[in-house]
Amino acid sequence: MSPPWNLNAVPVEYLAPETEGVVVDLCGEEKNVHRLEELGIRCGCKIRMLCPGETCLLAIEGKKMCLRLNSTAEILVQPLTP
Numbered sequence: 148m149s150p151p152w153n154l155n156a157v158p159v160e161y162l163a164p165e166t167e168g169v170v171v172d173l174c175g176e177e178k179n180v181h182r183l184e185e186l187g188i189r190c191g192c193k194i195r196m197l198c199p200g201e202t203c204l205l206a207i208e209g210k211k212m213c214l215r216l217n218s219t220a221e222i223l224v225q226p227l228t229p
Contacts, residue, residue: 159222160203162196168224169193175220183220186212194224 156171170192173180187207188194198204202215 156223156225159194159196159205159224160199160216162194162199162224162226164196164199167193167195167227169227170222171225172223173220174223175218179220183222188222193227194222 157168159168159170162168170188170190172190173183173188183189187210192208195206196203197206197211202213205212205214
């Protein structure tokens with residue numbers, strides 16, 4: 148059974164600008180999930196959407212990162228702010 152905090156998880160691209168979330172799951176091909184983890188995107192880390200889009204700008208643990216979102220890996224987050 149999944150933890151209750153996963154019930155409202157959404158893909159990171161659904162976050163509105165300046166909205167924060169906590170990563171609750173990384174889905175996709177193992178090599179792509181591993182690459183996200185190498186970049187510091189891991190379960191439990193805090194993400195803030197700075198500029199949404201196909202290529203979005205995220206703040207991850209205080210560091211800015213530009214990330215191209217695609218179907219090979221998905222970042223699921225629990226939104227922290229409305």
